[in-house]
Amino acid sequence: xxxxxxxxxxxxxxxxxxxxxxxxxxxxxxxxxxxxxxxxxxxxxxxxxxxxxxxxxxxxxxxxxxxxxxxxxxxxxxxxxxxxxxxxxxxxxxxxxxxxxxxxxxxxxxxxxxxxxxxxxxxxxxxxxxxxxxxxxxxxxxxxxxxxxxxxxxxxxxxxxxxxxxxxxxxxxxxxxxxxxxxxxxxxxxxxxxxxxxxxxxxxxxxxxxxxxxxxxxxxxxxxxxxxxxxxxxxxxxxxxxxxxxxxxxxxxxxxxxxxxxxxxxxxxxxxxxxxxxxxxxxxxxxxxxxxxxxxxxxxxxxxxxxxxxxxxxxxxxxxxxxxxxxxxxxxxxxxxxxxxxxxxxxxxxxxxxxxxxxxxxxxxxxxxxxxxxxxxxxxxxxxxxxxxxxxxxxxxxxxxxxxxxxxxxxxxxxxxxxxxxxxxxxxxxxxxxxxxxxxxxxxxxxxxxxxxxxxxxxxxxxxxxxxxxxxxxxxxxxxxxxxxxxxxxxxxxxxxxxxxxxxxxxxxxxxxxxxxxxxxxxxxxxxxxxxxxxxxxxxxxxxxxxxxxxxxxxxxxxxxxxxxxxxxxxxxxxxxxxxxxxxxxxxxxxxxxxxxxxxxxxxxxxxxxxxxxxxxxxxxxxxxxxxxxxxxxxxxxxxxxxxxxxxxxxxxxxxxxxxxxxxxxxxxxxxxxxxxxxxxxxxxxxxxxxxxxxxxxxxxxxxxxxxxxxxxxxxxxxxxxxxxxxxxxxxxxxxxxxxxxxxxxxxxxxxxxxxxxxxxxxxxxxxxxxxxxxxxxxxxxxxxxxxx
Numbered sequence: 001x002x003x004x005x006x007x008x009x010x011x012x013x014x015x016x017x018x019x020x021x022x023x024x025x026x027x028x029x030x031x032x033x034x035x036x037x038x039x040x041x042x043x044x045x046x047x048x049x050x051x052x053x054x055x056x057x058x059x060x061x062x063x064x065x066x067x068x069x070x071x072x073x074x075x076x077x078x079x080x081x082x083x084x085x086x087x088x089x090x091x092x093x094x095x096x097x098x099x100x101x102x103x104x105x106x107x108x109x110x111x112x113x114x115x116x117x118x119x120x121x122x123x124x125x126x127x128x129x130x131x132x133x134x135x136x137x138x139x140x141x142x143x144x145x146x147x148x149x150x151x152x153x154x155x156x157x158x159x160x161x162x163x164x165x166x167x168x169x170x171x172x173x174x175x176x177x178x179x180x181x182x183x184x185x186x187x188x189x190x191x192x193x194x195x196x197x198x199x200x201x202x203x204x205x206x207x208x209x210x211x212x213x214x215x216x217x218x219x220x221x222x223x224x225x226x227x228x229x230x231x232x233x234x235x236x237x238x239x240x241x242x243x244x245x246x247x248x249x250x251x252x253x254x255x256x257x258x259x260x261x262x263x264x265x266x267x268x269x270x271x272x273x274x275x276x277x278x279x280x281x282x283x284x285x286x287x288x289x290x291x292x293x294x295x296x297x298x299x300x301x302x303x304x305x306x307x308x309x310x311x312x313x314x315x316x317x318x319x320x321x322x323x324x325x326x327x328x329x330x331x332x333x334x335x336x337x338x339x340x341x342x343x344x345x346x347x348x349x350x351x352x353x354x355x356x357x358x359x360x361x362x363x364x365x366x367x368x369x370x371x372x373x374x375x376x377x378x379x380x381x382x383x384x385x386x387x388x389x390x391x392x393x394x395x396x397x398x399x400x401x402x403x404x405x406x407x408x409x410x411x412x413x414x415x416x417x418x419x420x421x422x423x424x425x426x427x428x429x430x431x432x433x434x435x436x437x438x439x440x441x442x443x444x445x446x447x448x449x450x451x452x453x454x455x456x457x458x459x460x461x462x463x464x465x466x467x468x469x470x471x472x473x474x475x476x477x478x479x480x481x482x483x484x485x486x487x488x489x490x491x492x493x494x495x496x497x498x499x500x501x502x503x504x505x506x507x508x509x510x511x512x513x514x515x516x517x518x519x520x521x522x523x524x525x526x527x528x529x530x531x532x533x534x535x536x537x538x539x540x541x542x543x544x545x546x547x548x549x550x551x552x553x554x555x556x557x558x559x560x561x562x563x564x565x566x567x568x569x570x571x572x573x574x575x576x577x578x579x580x581x582x583x584x585x586x587x588x589x590x591x592x593x594x595x596x597x598x599x600x601x602x603x604x605x606x607x608x609x610x611x612x613x614x615x616x617x618x619x620x621x622x623x624x625x626x627x628x629x630x631x632x633x634x635x636x637x638x639x640x641x642x643x644x645x646x647x648x649x650x651x652x653x654x655x656x657x658x659x660x661x662x663x664x665x666x667x668x669x670x671x672x673x674x675x676x677x678x679x680x681x682x683x684x685x686x687x688x689x690x691x692x693x694x695x696x697x698x699x700x701x702x703x704x705x706x707x708x709x710x711x712x713x714x715x716x717x718x719x720x721x722x723x724x725x726x727x728x729x730x731x732x733x734x735x736x737x738x739x740x741x742x743x744x745x746x747x748x749x750x751x752x753x754x755x756x757x758x759x760x761x762x763x764x765x766x767x768x769x770x771x772x773x774x775x776x777x778x779x780x781x782x783x784x785x786x787x788x789x
Contacts, residue, residue, distance in 0.1 A: 114147025668740025
């Protein structure tokens with residue numbers, strides 16, 4: 001069984017399969033009917049688990065075929081890319097489930113063009129159904145079948161229904177050698193007789209018979225979990241689910257030797273799986289994403305247009321002359337943008353911001369994009385790179401395998417105008433939001449699983465009420481009894497214990513797909529030939545099946561069109577000040593570094609001020625006593641679970657107040673300059689408060705490569721979900737100690753970084769938010785009537 005203390009530990013089949021037959025010939029088999037947990041509440045294994053299990057078992061290929069979706073294929077692709085040595089070939093497909101009585105059909109595209117048709121077929125079914133559903137008919141398949149290899153999956157009872165008619169139609173209408181009939185061993189006592197009948201049907205229709213195990217989970221130990229998922233899906237308890245449950249535990253990945261034994265009377269069906277896999281040339285690596293061609297003046301390239309706009313913007317931002325440091329940063333960024341061919345992306349975001357400015361919709365870029373000097377001079381962000389030490393590699397670098405990601409906040413009451421303008425400009429075939437995978441968290445898991453085991457609503461409510469999500473991160477067995485007691489239940493109750501165990505098993509399992517709050521993917525070619533698109537719950541909204549991590553993995557760029565209520569408040573305050581006080585300001589013209597504003601904040605007079613009106617922030621303000629803009633950057637970032645868990649708050653405050661001396665440990669003289677850490681941690685008094693500092697610390701003190709530092713960044717950004725940051729512990733601590741740093745200091749640095757999780761701010765993000773802290777505080781200080789209104 002999997003380790004309950006870590007629900008993401010992968011269960012593996014018992015031992016690696018032998019890869020030779022009895023007579024010494026290599027065994028070869030490809031499982032072509034795999035259902036992952038992205039067939040929601042049907043598959044009981046994660047995509048990554050299938051990838052590793054198939055490699056260990058020696059499968060030549062695996063076919064991922066979820067129900068009317070391609071949502072999980074990128075994760076299998078990514079997992080296989082991480083495996084060294086022998087690994088199975090990935091076949092990307094879908095299990096087409098129809099509404100008109102047609103049997104399930106596994107569809108695999110042979111080429112990139114055929115893959116695009118499969119995406120459009122699935123999109124067709126999604127657009128005629130409500131969110132989360134896909135309604136397909138046999139006629140839809142016939143319309144888009146070109147280039148698809150089709151495997152007809154007969155019903156369990158092959159004597160019922162009109163499925164043979166559909167097989168006959170496909171065998172006549174489709175191109176030669178593109179249709180197969182699947183055969184699986186149901187282990188119900190009549191397998192031999194059923195197999196003979198299927199062989200006869202296949203021979204009569206002149207289609208090959210192909211062996212599948214119709215897999216629902218990667219290892220047989222997951223059968224019980226699959227039963228639980230079935231009960232959740234069908235709103236049943238285990239006691240009354242009856243024939244809805246699988247009759248045995250055989251629908252798991254089997255070694256090639258075992259599949260050959262099961263089909264010993266029909267070895268051609270096993271061999272056909274390898275022949276089938278050899279016909280497919282398409283890989284997700286073939287997806288060449290293309291960004292839309294932005295309007296560019298005649299005679300110019302996008303890069304040249306971006307260069308001209310950049311220097312014009314820089315002259316406007318710095319009327320007294322561009323500072324040498326900023327000029328050098330701009331030149332560096334422009335060269336990098338040209339090398340990576342990202343100019344059209346920057347032009348797109350500038351146009352979106354330009355649309356908002358023309359409509360007087362207040363907006364401001366934030367997140368990692370605030371590290372970019374080009375974004376600043378184009379008017380996308382408001383953080384002056386000359387005023388703050390930014391790290392452009394946090395946003396864009398040659399070593400990163402991900403495209404840049406620009407987040408822009410708009411007034412929350414008017415963001416829909418921007419979204420609809422994007423749809424209007426690019427069309428719904430070329431623009432859509434990314435998905436967000438809604439997963440089971442501790443509370444939802446125990447509520448759903450508790451019902452399956454017949455626990456009453458009051459019992460599941462008691463169990464879930466004491467959960468704060470800590471089941472996600474280990475110590476499950478240690479805290480289980482304590483949690484059950486807190487709920488007022490006896491720890492020895494077997495039903496409660498089983499419910500908690502399986503609730504822990506499904507943590508992180510996808511429940512459904514939803515739209516991202518504002519992450520837009522834009523393409524020159526039809527977007528629905530890259531990934532299926534479906535309607536969102538909100539009218540005139542559409543989203544793709546992949547989330548941010550998926551599109552990052554495939555090198556697809558997105559721009560986040562986000563909503564922020566404070567921008568609405570600030571815009572309304574500016575309007576009131578213009579109408580009633582005859583003063584005209586915007587985000588760029590509000591007077592900077594006003595002592596009266598900082599006096600107000602030091603007195604914790606911050607009700608209504610952006611980001612600093614919570615009780616914790618108002619308690620911190622008199623202790624930190626901000627006197628300049630960078631103090632607000634620290635204020636925004638320091639009152640967060642990450643710095644608190646990483647024990648960064650008290651050391652920083654003690655050093656700031658003079659109670660503790662600021663000391664920067666140094667490496668051995670032969671390994672580096674004495675002040676190398678002062679350059680990294682000087683502004684935060686030797687305490688790493690930001691993700692950018694963690695990256696710089698790893699590069700400078702532990703000599704991480706930029707690629708290693710980027711992996712560390714990703715681990716920090718996804719600590720709760722992946723738990724991979726611990727893999728950097730030895731590398732960083734040993735790297736620092738080998739260069740002469742004290743081990744205790746190295747361990748403390750790493751523990752502070754580990755405390756970030758997803759709760760630590762990038763410095764650039766904190767700077768963008770600090771800008772709005774100052775603006776809203778300035779309005780409160782000098783225009784209280786407009787602020788209050």
